Amino acid sequence: MNRYTVGYKSILALVIVFIMFSFTGKLTNTHKSITKKKIAWVLKSNIDVKIENIYSSLQANRFELPNLVCFGEALKGFYSLKEKGKIKSNILTLVDFSLSSNVKRLWIIDLSSNMVLFQSLVAHGRNTGDEFATNFSNTPESFKSSLGFYVTGEVYNGKHGISLKLDGLEKGMNDNARDRAVVIHGADYVSDSFIKNHKRLGRSQGCPAVPVQFASEIITMIKGQTCLYIYHPSISKSKENNNLIS
Incomplete structure (x- = not known):
């Protein structure tokens, strides 16, 4: 065996070792990736199970339950x-804008007792849609509703009587709520009689307006930095809560 043969075999051995090392590294990275996915799946599964358990234990208290x-x-x-x-x-106050405005699509839920405290009609903005809410905006003077998470602010008496200020907590989606004067207030166009006469609920300038006769009761229940969530299937990015203001 000459020196050239020995040199060739040495190089070949080095190549094989390099390939094996690279392949092992890829396997290790793949394993890490799979492990991370498994952990994420388990965590997601756990929170989903927790939500389902809470939902199944919700006491309707003569009201209907919101969608899971x-x-x-x-x-x-x-x-x-x-x-x-x-x-x-x-x-937790939940508004489901995937539903017709002709049904009660606002829920107030006490998560301490897992009980629905109240259910009500609630209006969307005049430029958000007719019977159904379809278009949303964070822009001033748009007369459209804004989706996402809010925290309730101060109670005050305005042109609509007792009202509750809201602070939007999602950047670019509803963080102009206070500047737009998007508040909870009572309105006479939020009523069964209005629906009967017009085939749909009345609409606001972007506020989640509620029936006049229940405005004070609703505001009293949810004042004091509580959570309000206005839902629509189009806000899938909120599912991960990535744009919540920190």
Whole structure:
């Protein structure tokens, strides 16, 4: 065997070792990737199970229950905001704008007792849609509703009587709420009689307006830095709560 043969075999051995090392590295990276996905799946599965358990234990208290998907997204955001100290109670207000304005699509839920405290009609903005809400905006003077998570602010008496200020907590989605004067207030166009006469609920200038006769009761229940979530299937990016203001 000459020196050239020995040199060739040495180079070949080095190449094989390099290939094996590279392949092992890829396997290791692949394993890490799979492990991360498994961990994420387990965590997601755990929170989903928790949500389903809470939902199944909700006491309707003579009211209807909200949709599970809508409730689940609201609960995930609620936990995130509670952890950040943005909200100060276990009251969750949920508005489901995927539903017709002719049905009661606002729920007030006490997560301490897992009880639905109230259910009500609620209006969307005049430029957001007719019977159904389809178009949303964070732009001033758009007369459209804004989606996402809010924290309730100060109670005051305005042109609509007792009203509740809101602070939007999602950048680019509803963080102009205070500047736009998007508040909870009573309105006479939010009523069964209006629906009967016009085939749909009345509309606001972007506020989640509620029936006049229940405005004071609703505001009293949810004042004091509680969580409000306005849901629509189009806000899928909120599912991960990536744009919540920190």
